[in-house]
Amino acid sequence: xxxRNRREQKHRTGEIPTGSFSDIAFLLIIYFLVATTLVKVKSxxxxxxxxxKSSQAQSDKTPTINLKDDVIxxxxxxxxxxxxxxxxxxLDLAEREGDQRVILLESAKGTPYGNYxxxxxxxxxxxxxxxxxxxxx
Amino acid sequence: MSKRGQRKKKxxxxxxPIASMGDIAFLLIIFFLVCSEVAKDKSNLQxxxxxxxxxxxxxxxxxxxxxxxxxxxxYFDGARVESFKDIEWGxxxxxxxxxxxxxxxxxxxxxxxxxKETFEPVMKAIAEAGGILEAVGEKNQ
Numbered sequence: 001x002x003x004r005n006r007r008e009q010k011h012r013t014g015e016i017p018t019g020s021f022s023d024i025a026f027l028l029i030i031y032f033l034v035a036t037t038l039v040k041v042k043s044x045x046x047x048x049x050x051x052x053k054s055s056q057a058q059s060d061k062t063p064t065i066n067l068k069d070d071v072i073x074x075x076x077x078x079x080x081x082x083x084x085x086x087x088x089x090x091l092d093l094a095e096r097e098g099d100q101r102v103i104l105l106e107s108a109k110g111t112p113y114g115n116y117x118x119x120x121x122x123x124x125x126x127x128x129x130x131x132x133x134x135x136x137x
Numbered sequence: 138m139s140k141r142g143q144r145k146k147k148x149x150x151x152x153x154p155i156a157s158m159g160d161i162a163f164l165l166i167i168f169f170l171v172c173s174e175v176a177k178d179k180s181n182l183q184x185x186x187x188x189x190x191x192x193x194x195x196x197x198x199x200x201x202x203x204x205x206x207x208x209x210x211x212y213f214d215g216a217r218v219e220s221f222k223d224i225e226w227g228x229x230x231x232x233x234x235x236x237x238x239x240x241x242x243x244x245x246x247x248x249x250x251x252x253k254e255t256f257e258p259v260m261k262a263i264a265e266a267g268g269i270l271e272a273v274g275e276k277n278q
Binding site: 026032041045046048107109 | 166169187190191195242251254260263269270272
């Protein structure tokens with residue numbers, strides 16, 4: 001009689017069974033961990049100045065980089081990538097202000113983005129501001 | 138008598154408190170959900186990224202994503218667009234509500250083999266719209 005009463009009392013409590021909650025939660029965690037793809041994006045930052053197009057001739061002192069196919073010219077002298085980095089570092093662009101930090105980047109038609117990117121990265125890494133030179137039409 | 142006592146001791150079950158396990162697990166799930174950033178770039182692009190020794194892990198949160206695939210097709214936040222003009226308008230719209238320079242970064246992904254005529258107008262469009270270029274590349278091995 002007493003046993004029966006006890007059993008009935010157990011049924012009457014009306015508790016929500018939460019025992020399996022942790023199993024569900026851990027299953028969800030495992031799902032998220034397995035399904036997640038971690039993407040590590042690497043990039044260079046280049047703040048290209050925007051504004052009105054200027055037909056005004058740039059000062060002769062403004063350093064210019066010319067790209068044509070695989071050839072890199074720095075102030076009309078042929079250089080390789082390491083030399084370009086060294087020359088840009090020698091300019092100490094990060095310490096300069098305003099227009100003094102500008103490097104003109106000119107490229108011939110058909111220049112691949114790979115070469116362009118390397119020049120862009122070199123200028124940005126040395127604290128320069130890239131000014132793109134447009135073709136005359 | 139002493140034997141009886143030992144038997145009783147052996148039978149005593151030690152309950153492991155597992156009541157809080159569910160709470161811990163759900164807290165972990167919430168942590169992962171809050172901390173994770175959903176990739177907005179839905180375009181599964183086939184792009185050969187350019188190399189440089191100066192590339193670094195992107196630290197800023199980008200406001201928009203612009204990409205050009207190997208075929209020269211332009212994408213803005215994963216959606217295909219017709220020309221670089223759409224990029225300029227799109228970036229301008231995204232950056233309209235920004236207040237600081239940190240919010241002006243625009244990710245730019247482009248195939249390394251593409252010629253200047255294809256990528257330069259897009260780069261200029263981003264610059265004209267006021268975006269700071271985050272050009273994606275790979276580190277030289």
